Amino acid sequence: MSEKQEELLLKIRSTAEDLTQLxxxxxxxxxxxxxxxFWIVILMLVIPVIVLFLTIDRSKMLLLGFYGLNYHVWFAYTNSAGIRMGLWEYPYExxxxxPSFALDASFVSIAYMLIYQWTLKYRKNLFILSYSFSIFCFRS
Structure with missing residues (x-):
């Protein structure tokens, strides 16, 4: 590693540590x-988990869990990129x-898990329903 590269890397690390402390x-x-x-954010984390626990189809729990995990990971990566690029932020954590633990871990992922469960039960098209739900929830 060159001296200039090492110096820049140390500056990035120092700035990241300062940002974390801030x-x-x-x-x-x-x-x-x-x-x-703060309590509203906590409720956004807890209430969907309770709803999921009460409404999940236990015979398809593994399938729904993998779907929810996949959705959570993609949402978390996208959300993390948006936060790092300064496109959005969360004032209450x-x-x-x-920074967005309640939103991506619970609220959105569980909503899509329940949509997927409903489409499996009634044999509906997941893509159309998910797209419609996304347009309804995330329109500007």
Whole structure:
């Protein structure tokens, strides 16, 4: 590794550490237990998990789990890229190191898992229904 490359890499690492510390400080200041918006984010994490637990078809749980995991991974990568490029941000977070944990881990992934379960049960077209749901939820 050249000296210039090593110097730039150290600068990137230092800046990333400073950014991480700034995010943790922001989280400590604005994501407190006495803030209603923090509890809304917590509810966005917990309520879909409870709904999934009560409504999942146990005979197809492995299939639905793999579908949800796949959706979660793709959503997390896309979301992480959007955050890094500055396209969007989340002002209220459950954990400072996982800025959109409630949104991608629970809310969106479980919604698509339930849509997939419904399409399996009623033999409907998953792609049309998922596309319609996406347009409905993410329109601007």
């Amino acid at each position: 995010q943790i400080d922001y989280w400590k200041e604005f994501s407190t237990f006495d803030d209603i918006k 459950v954990l400072p190191i996982l």
